[in-house]
Amino acid sequence: MMGRFSNPVLLKELKLRFRAFKSFSGLMFYLAVLCIFVAGFLLIYTQFSGTGFFRPSDSFTMFAVLSVLQMGLVMFITPGLTAGAISTEREKQTLNILLTTTQSSTQIIVGKLLSSVVFLVLMLVAGLPLYSLVFLFGGVSPSQFITIFLFYLVTLIAIGSIGIMFSTITKRTIVSMIATYGAMIFLAGITAFFFFVGVSMEQMQAQTGNVQNLTPFSPITYFWASINPGALMITMLYPDMSNALESIVGISLPIWIVYLIFYMLITVICLFIATRKLRANMKTNR
Template identity: 50%
Template sequence: MKANLTNPVLAKELKLRFRSSKSFIGILLYLIAMCIFVFGFIYTTTSLSGTVYFKPSESVILFTFLTFIQLGLVLFITPGLTAGTISGERERQTLPMLLTTSQSSFQIITGKLLSSVLFLLLLIVAGLPVYSMVFLFGGISPVLFVKSLLFLIVTLLAIGSLGILFSTLIRRTTVSMIAAYGSMLFFTAVVPFLFLIVIQVNQLGAMGSTLSKSYLGHVLASINPEIFFATLLSPELEMSLQEVTQVHFPLWIGYLVFYGLVAIISIWIATKRLRVNMKKRR
């Protein structure tokens, strides 16, 4: 039973990644940057307002900035960590040796994925003491803090799964990284642009009459991380968005369903395609 629950690939990857001095230097630099930003924001805000205290409304602004910084960290670093995991093994000609072990394809894929995801998760957890400083000044509920953290983890798993998928399907690391970053840019840049177009067309089609329901616009808003996190931090913005689309359905459900399916399907395809070339040779 114990042998079935252990994952040697994950154990090896964690030792290689977390024993590296570069990893901890990266975490140190990240925490230093976070501290400089937080204390710099507090100092600048109090200096401009001419007061010696930090207002709860200003604490909300700081929390919003920190949340989007964490989101940017997840979106831009995750593809670089995961897109070269399998293709890198292939380029180093160590993948055939890995495939001939007793480890299943699922163990190999999940081991590579979790080792990268856990490193980014360590970055997020390491920054929690700095991140939670906003509670000292009020204005932020612990429930909102936990929600933001959970949805960051969901986003991290989905983007990481896409990176593993491209790394499995594409032989060269450079090309797989381009594909992973391209998919990330599609969700973060192209999707909100399409959302604006759909909403504009819907408003022009109404011509002063009642707006029709825009299910496509609501779906596009649900799968875009920036729009979703903005509505998560500001419920009034979600209400305004529902009035524009005329679809009264919680965005968080659509976000969870979509990115949950992205992660599951990506891992499933990567698992099925990992040994496909070996089977053909046989």
């Protein structure tokens, strides 16, 4: 019974990843960046002395900036871990050997993805002691903390799926990595640009006096905000921003619902394409 759920590819990838020195060096660099930020933040807010006060509002500010910084690091590291999952096997000429095993395409793809996701989750868990300082000073509720980490998990799984897909359909790791980072730039930057363009166009129309008496309704602008990780994080940290967004686009549906549906669809579609394309060039004689 347990053999049906075992994944040798996942076990092999976990052993190789956690035995590699670069994995621990990357984890050390990640924690060093967070430690430097937290130490600098505390020193600045206490005015480089032991007599300064650190209010709960300051603690929430540290939590917000630390969450944004950690999200940026996750989005920067995830493509590097997943974009070469399959293309590296192809470059090392070990992919054909892997495909001749009894493992299905789904097991191979899911094993490669989960090995990267587990390492990223380890990075998030390793940063928990730094978040404990936030609860020490107060200003942050446990529900906000849990929501942020669930947001991390959904986002990194979706980004990992995009990296696995590009790694499968491209032959070179560098091409896959560029494509994955390009997708990240679109989701994090281009969508924000389109959102601000849509808001600016609505403001220009309102200034002309043609739509002053009409209730704002802009589903396209709402969609660009809904799929942007930064916009969702801001609305989770500052609920008042959600009300401001509703007044701009005229849609009361919380953006986290659209975000969750969109990124779950991205994950399923990317994994489906990767599974179908993994053995696309293999010929069967039946």
